[in-house]
Amino acid sequence: MATELEFEKKPKAVLAFIDSLIMIKRSSQHIIRNTDQLLGTFFQPIMFLVLFAAVFGGAISAALPPGVSYLNFLMAGIIVQTVAFGSTTTAIAVCNDLQKGIVDRFRSLPMTNLAVLNGHVVSDLFRNSISTIVMLLAGLVIGFRSGASLADWLLIVAIILLFTLAFSWLSAIVGVLAKSVEGVQWLTFIVIFPLTFASSAFVPTQSMTPLLKAFAENQPITHVVEAVRALMLGTPAGDHIVLSIIWSIGILIIAVPVASWLFRRKTSN
Amino acid sequence: MPEKEYVIEVKDLKKSYGSNNVLKGIDLRVERGTMLALLGPNGAGKTTTVRILSTLLNYDSGSVVVEGYNVAKDADKVRSVIGLTGQSAAVDELLTGRENLVMMGRLYRLTKQSAAARANELLEEFDLVAAADRPAKTYSGGMRRRLDLAVSLIATPPIIFLDEPTTGLDPRSRIAMWDIIKRLMANGTTILLTTQYLEEADQLADQIVVIDGGKVIAEGTATQLKNSVGKDRLELTFRDAPALAAAREALDGELVSFDEKEHSVSIAINDTNEDVKKALDILSAKKIELVTMAVHKPTLDDVFLALTGKQKKEEA
Numbered sequence: 001m002a003t004e005l006e007f008e009k010k011p012k013a014v015l016a017f018i019d020s021l022i023m024i025k026r027s028s029q030h031i032i033r034n035t036d037q038l039l040g041t042f043f044q045p046i047m048f049l050v051l052f053a054a055v056f057g058g059a060i061s062a063a064l065p066p067g068v069s070y071l072n073f074l075m076a077g078i079i080v081q082t083v084a085f086g087s088t089t090t091a092i093a094v095c096n097d098l099q100k101g102i103v104d105r106f107r108s109l110p111m112t113n114l115a116v117l118n119g120h121v122v123s124d125l126f127r128n129s130i131s132t133i134v135m136l137l138a139g140l141v142i143g144f145r146s147g148a149s150l151a152d153w154l155l156i157v158a159i160i161l162l163f164t165l166a167f168s169w170l171s172a173i174v175g176v177l178a179k180s181v182e183g184v185q186w187l188t189f190i191v192i193f194p195l196t197f198a199s200s201a202f203v204p205t206q207s208m209t210p211l212l213k214a215f216a217e218n219q220p221i222t223h224v225v226e227a228v229r230a231l232m233l234g235t236p237a238g239d240h241i242v243l244s245i246i247w248s249i250g251i252l253i254i255a256v257p258v259a260s261w262l263f264r265r266k267t268s269n
Numbered sequence: 270m271p272e273k274e275y276v277i278e279v280k281d282l283k284k285s286y287g288s289n290n291v292l293k294g295i296d297l298r299v300e301r302g303t304m305l306a307l308l309g310p311n312g313a314g315k316t317t318t319v320r321i322l323s324t325l326l327n328y329d330s331g332s333v334v335v336e337g338y339n340v341a342k343d344a345d346k347v348r349s350v351i352g353l354t355g356q357s358a359a360v361d362e363l364l365t366g367r368e369n370l371v372m373m374g375r376l377y378r379l380t381k382q383s384a385a386a387r388a389n390e391l392l393e394e395f396d397l398v399a400a401a402d403r404p405a406k407t408y409s410g411g412m413r414r415r416l417d418l419a420v421s422l423i424a425t426p427p428i429i430f431l432d433e434p435t436t437g438l439d440p441r442s443r444i445a446m447w448d449i450i451k452r453l454m455a456n457g458t459t460i461l462l463t464t465q466y467l468e469e470a471d472q473l474a475d476q477i478v479v480i481d482g483g484k485v486i487a488e489g490t491a492t493q494l495k496n497s498v499g500k501d502r503l504e505l506t507f508r509d510a511p512a513l514a515a516a517r518e519a520l521d522g523e524l525v526s527f528d529e530k531e532h533s534v535s536i537a538i539n540d541t542n543e544d545v546k547k548a549l550d551i552l553s554a555k556k557i558e559l560v561t562m563a564v565h566k567p568t569l570d571d572v573f574l575a576l577t578g579k580q581k582k583e584e585a
Contacts, residue, residue, distance in 0.1 A: 005425060006383045015378065022375050026361065033363040033404060105359035105420070108323050110348040111376040268327075 016112040023119025027093065031127050037089065041127055045082045045135040050142065052078060052202060063204050068233060071144050076229035077201030079132050080221055083160060084196050086128045087167035088188035093120045094175025095184050098266065107267055114260055117172050124168040125161060132160065152231045159231075159241065162248040163224045169255035176262040201225050220247035274301045276428055276459045277322065282331035284317055291317045293483040294331070297461075299476070304450075304460040306474035308467065308573070314483040315463035316356065319432045322461065323353045336428060349377070352421030352429045356436060359417065362406035366397050366416050369405060370423055377424035384423070391419040395449065411442030418449065429453065431462040435469060447472060467573050479576055486576050495567045503545055505552075506533040506561040519555045520548060538564070 008015060032038065057070040064073050097103050097116060107113055136144070148156065171188065178184040198212055199205075199221040205213050216222055223244040230237035277299040284292040292314045299305040307315050320326040322333060324344040333339070338346040360369045367388055374384030392401045395415045400408060405416060414434065421429060431450065435443040450473055454460060464470055470477045471491045479487040479494070487494055507513045513532040520536060527534040538544035541564060552559060 005387060006380045007424075008378045008380055019376060022372060026364065026372055029368065030363050100362075101355055101359040102361060104325055104355060105353065105373070106376065107325055108348060108351065108353040109373065109376045110345050110378060 016115070019112045019115035020118040020122075023115040024122045025119075027119040027123030028126055030093070031123060031130075037127075041086075041131050042134055045078070045131050046138045048082065049074070049078050049135055049138055053142065056202065060203055063207060065235070069143070071139065071142065072146070072233060073229065074202065075136075075139050075144050075146075076232055077199075077225050079135055079160065080163070080225045080228065081196040081201050082131050082135060083128045083164045084167055084192050084221060085188075086131055087124060087164055087171045088174075088184070088192060089127065090120045090124045090168040090171040091175035091178065091184045091188055092181055093124075094172050094263075095178045095181050098176070099180070103267060113267055114263065117259060117263055120175075121165065121168045121172060124171075125164055128164045129161075146232045147234045148232050152234075155241070156228050156231050159224060159227055159244055159248075162245060162252075163220070166220075166248040166251035166255065169252060169259055172259040173255060173262060176259060176266055195219060195221050199225060200229075220244065220251070223247055275299060276301045276336055277305075277461060278332075278334045279318075279322070280332045282318070282321065282328055282333060284314075284321065284326070284328045291483050292321075292328070295480065295483070295485055297478060297485075299459055299461055301459055302454075302457045303475040304454055304462060304473055305476045305478060306470035307461065307463040307478050307480060308465070308470045309463075309480040310465060313480045315465075315480065316432055318480075319353075319430050319461065319463055323351055323430050324348055325353075349424075350426050350428055352424070352426040354414075354418045354421045354429070354431050354434055356433045360405045360413065360420055363404055365402045365404055366408070366419075367392060367401045369416060369420055373420045374423040379424055387423055387425075391422060394452075395419045396445075409442075411438055411445065414438060414442070414446060415449065418446075422453075426458075428459045429461075431460060433463055433465070435464070435466070443469075467568070471568075479573065481576070487572070494572045497572070500537045500539060501541060501567070502565045503536040503538050503548060504533060504561075504563045504565060505536070505548070505559055506531060508532065508558060508560055512557055515555060516552060516557050519551050519557065532560075 008018070010018070030037075031041070052074055053071045057074075060073075061070050064070060094117065097120075103113075103116060106116060174184055174187050178187060198208075198216050199219060200216060201221060205216045205222070208216055223240050224247070227237055227240040227244040229235075230240060275298045277297060279295055279297040282292055282295040282297075283290070295314070295318060297305065297307075297318075307318060309315050317326065321328045322335060322340065324340050324347050327341070333341070335347045336350045338350075340347050361372070364372065370388035370391060371384045374387055375381070379387065392398050395418070397412060397416060397419065400412060405413060408416060418431070418434065434450070435446050438446060447469070450460070450462070454473070462470070462474060475490065477488065477491055477494060478485055487497065489497065505516065507516055509532060510529070513527070513529070513534070516534060517527060520534065536544070536548055538548075545562075545564065549559075549562075
């Protein structure tokens with residue numbers, strides 16, 4: 001053993017923070033290395049955007065407020081849908097780690113185990129940001145235009161990031177509970193799919209049946225979509241901005257401790 | 270004589286899952302700088318023991334002390350002095366070998382410089398330099414196992430747990446792994462190895478503890494264990510059937526077994542010098558010509574089968 005080893009001598013809290021940074025770096029490296037997921041990150045959003053705009057555009061435009069193109073209407077919805085689905089990669093990553101025994105390795109080290117969750121959730125934020133930027137650029141190419149100011153855009157970014165964070169933590173709970181990656185995919189599919197489609201993401205809610213409309217108008221995804229859409233199009237946002245932020249923070253207040261507790265319980269016996 | 274220093278001390282360790290008693294009171298002691306092999310068939314409780322010793326699993330009763338720390342109370346302190354290589358190679362498949370090493374080193378609280386320097390050293394030592402910057406998922410089984418072991422050595426912990434480090438490896442990779450483990454031992458690392466391969470325990474370990482059904486059924490050095498079950502055997506082969514028949518008659522009383530087809534007999538011997546000489550004297554007195562002669566020590570396989578077989582009978 002030639003090398004004289006030096007160990008970090010920092011307070012416990014600082015070391016725990018460094019653990020999270022190390023795990024964030026690891027999970028972020030996964031974004032680039034996992035080529036299948038990379039396809040999902042780049043091409044799926046473009047495909048959805050182009051398909052929805054081309055297929056539904058003509059039929060739905062009549063139901064839209066005068067002067068609003070379907071592409072401009074769709075942009076907010078497709079971004080929120082993409083991040084909602086994108087957040088499920090946290091579940092897959094957490095489940096994978098637990099299945100493959102690398103969590104056991106981490107647990108045999110003098111590190112903070114919860115850093116594993118932090119790593120996946122934060123890298124999910126990065127990946128979803130890339131997806132969103134790709135979608136916005138693709139949108140600009142095919143004709144999306146927004147009159148939003150810089151302040152509006154900052155607010156849009158804040159709302160979307162907060163929402164992504166909230167859904168990623170929900171997703172982390174699923175990842176800890178699931179017994180297999182296939183299980184995760186099914187579970188997220190039957191939750192996220194109805195949530196995004198029974199919302200104002202792709203069509204206005206006016207034409208929905210009363211029950212569906214009541215559901216659609218009072219669930220978080222619609223509030224986030226409506227807030228982002230109003231900011232992008234310069235239309236009145238009503239209470240959607242406040243409600244979307246309350247929803248996201250509310251989810252975080254519950255999901256973070258629950259996911260952490262479940263993860264700790266799962267990894268401690 | 271200096272007093273022996275035990276780095277790992279396990280007393281009456283018990284663990285059950287519901288009504289399934291996995292460990293029924295295990296006692297182990299590992300002296301500093303030595304290797305103890307925990308030998309047993311699948312389901313004997315080897316992995317459960319290692320998981321408890323490496324703080325991954327709680328136990329019901331007994332006491333487990335590693336490097337002076339109680340694993341239940343001072344898990345973090347234990348974690349900073351141990352390295353664990355699991356059965357399923359737990360490395361990050363998407364990261365490269367080097368990235369895995371540096372990451373684990375950092376999580377062991379090594380500084381960036383130390384982690385990077387030590388990673389280089391280990392890549393060299395484990396013959397992984399060429400593959401250092403390739404994702405681990407492209408590695409062969411043997412390379413992955415080497416990386417897995419390298420990862421557990423990144424902070425040079427004084428104690429290493431090797432949980433079936435060669436299971437599923439081809440013979441060449443197995444021997445390469447043994448060489449690495451021998452080098453570790455030469456460096457003074459204390460090792461607890463689990464294995465189902467007797468040859469592995471025989472080759473590497475200072476002390477062997479045989480467990481089956483969650484209990485220690487035998488312990489000692491490889492030689493002691495072999496002596497405890499079987500005596501040495503003298504095997505004699507003759508030219509033809511008449512010679513064999515004559516030999517059988519002459520050696521009557523000492524015979525263990527004979528083989529008509531091979532024209533051979535086996536004799537149990539207590540004292541190699543004395544008994545071999547006696548047998549040869551008898552044969553030469555009767556003018557019976559020998560073709561081959563060999564002394565066989567009982568193998569650990571004999572020991573293992575004898576012990577685990579006995580165990581089964583007691584339980585029945």
